[in-house]
Amino acid sequence: xxxxxxxxxxxxxxxxxxxxxxxxxxxxxxxxxxxxxxxxxxxxxxxxxxxxxxxxxxxxxxxxxxxxxxxxxxxxxxxxxxxxxxxxxxxxxxxxxxxxxxxxxxxxxxxxxxxxxxxxxxxxxxxxxxxxxxxxxxxxxxxxxxxxxxxxxxxxxxxxxxxxxxxxxxxxxxxxxxxxxxxxxxxxxxxxxxxxxxxxxxxxxxxxxxxxxxxxxxxxxxxxxxxxxxxxxxxxxxxxxxxxxxxx
Amino acid sequence: xxxxxxxxxxxxxxxxxxxxxxxxxxxxxxxxxxxxxxxxxxxxxxxxxxxxxxxxxxxxxxxxxxxxxxxxxxxxxxxxxxxxxxxxxxxxxxxxxxxxxxxxxxxxxxxxxxxxxxxxxxxxxxxxxxxxxxxxxxxxxxxxxxxxxxxxxxxxxxxxxxxxxxxxxxxxxxxxxxxxxxxxxxxxxxxxxxxxxxxxxxxxxxxxxxxxxxxxx
Amino acid sequence: xxxxxxxxxxxxxxxxxxxxxxxxxxxxxxxxxxxxxxxxxxxxxxxxxxxxxxxxxxxxxxxxxxxxxxxxxxxxxxxxxxxxxxxxxxxxxxxxxxxxxxxxxxxxxxxxxxxxxxxxxxxxxxxxxxxxxxxxxxxxxxxxxxxxxxxxxxxxxxxxxxxxxxxxxxxxxxxxxxxxxxxxxxxxxxxxxxxxxxxxxxxxxxxxxxxxxxxxxxxxxx
Numbered sequence: 242x243x244x245x246x247x248x249x250x251x252x253x254x255x256x257x258x259x260x261x262x263x264x265x266x267x268x269x270x271x272x273x274x275x276x277x278x279x280x281x282x283x284x285x286x287x288x289x290x291x292x293x294x295x296x297x298x299x300x301x302x303x304x305x306x307x308x309x310x311x312x313x314x315x316x317x318x319x320x321x322x323x324x325x326x327x328x329x330x331x332x333x334x335x336x337x338x339x340x341x342x343x344x345x346x347x348x349x350x351x352x353x354x355x356x357x358x359x360x361x362x363x364x365x366x367x368x369x370x371x372x373x374x375x376x377x378x379x380x381x382x383x384x385x386x387x388x389x390x391x392x393x394x395x396x397x398x399x400x401x402x403x404x405x406x407x408x409x410x411x412x413x414x415x416x417x418x419x420x421x422x423x424x425x426x427x428x429x430x431x432x433x434x435x436x437x438x439x440x441x442x443x444x445x446x447x448x449x450x451x452x453x454x455x456x457x458x459x460x461x462x463x464x465x466x467x468x469x470x471x472x473x474x475x476x477x478x479x480x481x482x483x484x485x486x487x488x489x
Numbered sequence: 490x491x492x493x494x495x496x497x498x499x500x501x502x503x504x505x506x507x508x509x510x511x512x513x514x515x516x517x518x519x520x521x522x523x524x525x526x527x528x529x530x531x532x533x534x535x536x537x538x539x540x541x542x543x544x545x546x547x548x549x550x551x552x553x554x555x556x557x558x559x560x561x562x563x564x565x566x567x568x569x570x571x572x573x574x575x576x577x578x579x580x581x582x583x584x585x586x587x588x589x590x591x592x593x594x595x596x597x598x599x600x601x602x603x604x605x606x607x608x609x610x611x612x613x614x615x616x617x618x619x620x621x622x623x624x625x626x627x628x629x630x631x632x633x634x635x636x637x638x639x640x641x642x643x644x645x646x647x648x649x650x651x652x653x654x655x656x657x658x659x660x661x662x663x664x665x666x667x668x669x670x671x672x673x674x675x676x677x678x679x680x681x682x683x684x685x686x687x688x689x690x691x692x693x694x695x696x697x698x699x700x701x702x703x704x705x706x
Numbered sequence: 707x708x709x710x711x712x713x714x715x716x717x718x719x720x721x722x723x724x725x726x727x728x729x730x731x732x733x734x735x736x737x738x739x740x741x742x743x744x745x746x747x748x749x750x751x752x753x754x755x756x757x758x759x760x761x762x763x764x765x766x767x768x769x770x771x772x773x774x775x776x777x778x779x780x781x782x783x784x785x786x787x788x789x790x791x792x793x794x795x796x797x798x799x800x801x802x803x804x805x806x807x808x809x810x811x812x813x814x815x816x817x818x819x820x821x822x823x824x825x826x827x828x829x830x831x832x833x834x835x836x837x838x839x840x841x842x843x844x845x846x847x848x849x850x851x852x853x854x855x856x857x858x859x860x861x862x863x864x865x866x867x868x869x870x871x872x873x874x875x876x877x878x879x880x881x882x883x884x885x886x887x888x889x890x891x892x893x894x895x896x897x898x899x900x901x902x903x904x905x906x907x908x909x910x911x912x913x914x915x916x917x918x919x920x921x922x923x924x925x926x927x928x
Contacts, residue, residue: 294611323613333608337626346622347612392608399612551862551913553869556906559880563887564899567709648773652873659775659873672787676780680772687771 245271247307247403247434248293254301255288255458262288264458265302270403270436275429277445277466278438280455281481286438289455290405293436294327307402323351326396326404330411332388334380334395340367341376344395352399359398366394370424386417390424403434410441422448442485446470454478494674498665505661506682512575512655513647516582517640523583524590531591532598542591549588555649557581562653574655581653582643589639597632598624630701637694644687658682709896713904718886722901725882726908729868732796732876736803736868737861743804744811751816762812769809774867777802782874795876803864810860818853819845851927858920862913869909879905 248270255263262285270276278286291297293304298313305311311321334343341363348359367373370390380388389409396404406425410418422444429435429448439445445452445466452469454462454477462469462478473479527542549557558581561572572580601624609619651660658679665675713719751762769777782798785791793801822845830844872880883901890897 296607296610318610319613319615322611325611327608327611329604329608331604333604335605335608335623335627337630347614350618350622351613351615395612547914547917548910551866551917552906552909553866555869555872556880556902556909559883560899560902560906564902567896567899645773648775649870649873659779662779666783670787672783676784679776679779683772683776691771 247272247274248436249305249308250289250293250302251305252302253289253292253299253304255285255292255297256300262458263292263299266455266458266460267302268453268460270434272402272434273432274450275433275435275437275448276451276453277449278436278453278455279440279442279445279481280461281484284455285458286455287407290327290407290436290438293405294322294325319351323347323399324402326399326401328389328392328396328404328406328409330408332380332385332392332412334388334392336380339377339379340372340383340391343380343391344398347395347399363394363398366397367391369427370394371420384417385413386420389413389417389421393421393424393428397428403436404428406435406437406439408438408440410439442470442482454481456481490677491671491674494669494671495678498674499678501661501665502658502678502682505656505658506686508575508655509647509650509657510686512578512650512657513582513644516579516647517586517643519579519583520586520590520639520643521636523587524592524594527587527591528594528598531595546588546591549585550592554581554585554646555652557584558649558653574650574653577653578647578650578655578657582646585646586639586643589642590636593632593635593639594628596635597628600631601627633701634698637698641687641691641694644690648683709894709898709900712886712890712894712897713900715890719904721882721886722879722904722908725877725879726905728796728876728878729871730865730912732799732803732871733861733865733868736800736807737864739800739804740807740811740864741857743808745815747808747812748815748819751812752819766809766813769806774802774806775870775873777806778870778874795871795874798874799868799871799876803868807860807864811857814853814856814860815849818849818856821852822848855920855924855927858916858923862916862920865913865916866909879908 246269248268250266250268253263253266254261266289268276278289280286288297292299293311295304295311295313295315295318303310306321306324309317309321311325312318334340335346338346341360344363344367345356345359348354348362349356364373364376367376370393372387372390372394375383375387375391380391383391393406393409409425410421413421418441422441425435425437426444426448437445437448447466449466452462452464452466453460454469454473454475456477462473462475464474468474469478470482473482527546530538530542531546533539558577561581562574562577565572605623605627606619609623614622647657648659650657651663654660662675662679666672669675713722747762747765750758753759772780778798781802782793782795785798786793826844826848827840830840835843869878869880872878883905887898887901
């Protein structure tokens with residue numbers, strides 16, 4: 242099997258009751274690649290991300306991380322999830338811990354790395370995202386944008402093989418979107434492997450190596466950004482993109 | 490006011506107050522343990538235990554302590570289980586309090602937002618690590634006001650112990666009224682004894698709650 | 707005779723039920739009066755006047771700090787002694803539970819009023835409602851909705867607490883139970899466990915549905 246493949250999804254199916262949310266999706270992400278998932282709300286893109294991390298049981302197909310199955314509810318999941326970083330729309334920082342404690346929790350408690358080494362790395366990562374002076378603050382003392390950058394650091398520090406970003410700017414005030422997405426762009430440039438769900442088209446175009454449009458639980462179109470945004474293959478993509486421009 | 494009477498009999502009140510407090514504290518500690526176990530069984534929906542814990546919680550919360558005590562003290566000996574008044578008081582209080590504590594703990598556990606559980610999961614924390622580092626610290630601060638209220642409620646419920654002839658404060662007061670008719674003095678000492686027991690705790694809990702509320706904002 | 711047979715011998719079960727009715731009657735009367743007085747108290751607690759507020763608060767805390775049984779003793783033994791009026795246990799109980807119930811109801815009413823967010827008042831006024839209309843159509847319905855489950859809970863608490871009246875000599879279900887047990891001491895020596903279990907479940911059958919109902923209401927109004 243190809244060494245470069247980080248995550249492979251084969252014919253994934255996800256059903257909520259009667260509702261088919263993901264109806265047969267196959268997808269491969271290689272090392273260093275940034276894949277951006279877009280689509281109308283309710284198209285299943287967030288659910289897809291959650292399935293990749295084993296947060297949801299799936300009803301068909303499989304998810305493989307480096308060839309190893311990600312299975313909901315299995316013991317192996319604890320180990321596999323350390324290889325997958327996830328950042329959520331609502332940040333999910335633990336409110337009872339300082340930013341630094343939030344970041345150090347997994348590497349110290351789960352990976353059993355030395356406190357000193359982790360502290361140093363945490364501080365340098367915080368510095369890199371512009372939060373060097375916020376290490377001792379509690380999440381409630383930070384703005385949404387700052388919280389989200391801290392949450393990104395919390396995922397980065399476990400050295401995941403892939404990062405999943407689930408609409409991480411959807412809950413932010415417009416002026417904070419930029420500071421967060423710049424951090425992500427920086428990661429993309431430096432060769433992080435990521436799958437990003439977003440509604441920010443300009444960002445998608447800048448960050449993506451590949452853009453995937455989902456609708457109705459399937460992949461409608463998959464193309465490099467230059468192609469997707471200038472000259473999409475499908476009518477559905479054209480229609481979707483047109484919802485982002487205004488004219489009177 | 491008959492000061493001589495008070496001077497002569499206040500040591501009785503001290504002795505019975507100490508007994509009331511001892512059994513009260515023992516019962517409350519046990520009810521915290523019972524409540525915690527029940528809350529965890531229900532939180533994790535452990536098969537069978539979940540149902541038992543839920544049924545127990547409803548039974549204990551929807552019946553009066555005095556009836557529970559009568560059952561323990563007068564009923565159980567008929568099937569060969571003879572308990573001392575002290576044991577009855579402790580077990581009764583723990584039975585009653587366990588249900589209340591279980592509800593308070595469970596609502597604290599349930600208050601932890603799903604996203605925090607998912608964030609913990611995606612960081613690779615296992616069940617025990619998530620409970621210890623993420624759920625419990627958050628649940629504790631949410632449960633504290635309710636748990637404090639339960640403690641005061643249970644302390645006040647100890648007044649029922651006299652019904653199973655435990656020589657507590659009420660017992661002493663009733664005894665003195667019955668023997669000497671010094672009703673005013675007996676009742677005054679009773680009120681003072683309960684004030685000394687409950688007022689400081691009540692004040693401390695109010696301050697604690699105010700601080701918690703302040704921190705959460 | 708087997709112990710449980712005692713429950714169904716003669717009119718024993720009926721006697722237990724009528725004993726239960728004694729405590730229920732005390733709670734129902736107290737709850738009824740408490741509701742009326744409690745709403746007034748709650749309204750008083752929301753006024754701006756600091757003195758009124760303070761008096762209400764002191765009343766509430768004084769009532770709360772003592773166990774209900776202590777209050778029963780104070781009223782039953784103390785008042786009899788200091789005024790010479792001979793109160794029946796039942797009257798003393800109604801007085802105590804009304805004073806207590808009024809305090810708790812008042813606090814619940816105050817809490818319900820305070821919990822209505824300011825924007826409800828503002829958007830009502832912005833729609834051009836008059837003050838009476840605002841209260842009648844917007845504020846009161848929401849208050850009642852929040853209040854009802856708590857009032858039911860308080861009622862359950864009061865019903866459970868009335869079991870204490872046996873300790874001031876009222877012949878209620880526990881006393882009747884004891885009479886039945888004593889009368890059958892030789893025929894059915896193990897009657898006690900059955901009688902007290904029966905009383906236990908009688909209370910449960912009354913209180914449990916109330917608890918469930920109040921929980922349902924509370925969940926619905928969320």
